Amino acid sequence: MRTRVTDLLGIRHPILLGGMASGTDARLVAAVSRAGGLGILGASTLSPEAIEAEVALIRELTPMPFGVNLLLWSSAAKVETVLQLQPAVLSTAWGDPAPHVDAAHEVGALVVHMAHDVPTAVAAARAGVDLVVAQGHEGGGHVGLLSTFTLLPQVVDAVGDVPVVAAGGIADGRGLAAALALGAEGVLMGTRFLATREAPIPDGWKRAILDAGGQDTIYSPIIDLANEAPWPSPAAVRAIRNAFLERWLGKEEEVRRRGRELGQGLAAGRREDDREEMALMAGEAVGLINDLPSAGEVVERTVKEAEGILPQLAARASGRAAPKAER
């Protein structure tokens, strides 16, 4: 499937892996890039040495292009380390990409910035980023307030010639086809790639994604308060409800007071693979996810499914009965 995004990034399929700091590693990134998408390493929580080691491992595993993601509100100081490694893409979110665009271009890296509203997307486009990701509220992890279905076409209209990729709530070829219809030229998926064999998250987290429906996710500040992480407004976290969240929802003040202790509890829950006591960050798309394929299989079948749907749309719109696309 060829779009301006595949041409720009030098990839075969317009599918990007979300640069999930707590959910990606070299193996997952390389698997997505090998399959023809763009793997993106979430590097915000890694030390400079660990970023170097992960990037070296990606390069051992695949010669294909990949990206490295940094959350600018917390990790802008690591931009230099990342650029020294000359990834194909510097992926950024939650902060101002403007100070980093020229430096990235000087080392031959493209800049992909994720925006949660139109002003953020327009500012990124004016700053010279090469690609804007419009990320909706349905998505997993930290998201803003607007839904993908309304945000995406507004961003497409607002950023002029800069290509746009859709994120938030996309987990299959139907989502890719819909994103293309709304003006995107590719998709970025997080939750779908967490439920893959390669994803470096505990098994309990993967099982929770398979078991949950979209109604089981909740958008709240509790996890950030527990982790004492002062994310910029309006970011809050979408995660699957579990015993930890049920216990603390509505008790923001107490969570704020006991932050350190509760954050340590979340870290222990993850170490011990206790799905009731860790932060199960995931989006509404959990309701679309029922299996644990390889990341490569996710890329391939998402594209195949979208390619089956696109020709059917014209037939459906003209009133000619078209069989359901093969899934």
Ligand SMILES: Cc1cc2nc3c(=O)[nH]c(=O)nc-3n(C[C@H](O)[C@H](O)[C@H](O)COP(=O)(O)O)c2cc1C
């Ligand atoms: C566990 C998790 C961690 C994430 N960490 C980051 C991150 O460090 N940087 C970033 O730009 N986006 C991060 N995201 C957001 C993803 O890049 C992406 O926008 C989101 O997952 C898209 O929605 P989806 O989950 O419905 O596919 C994270 C998402 C999840 C689920």
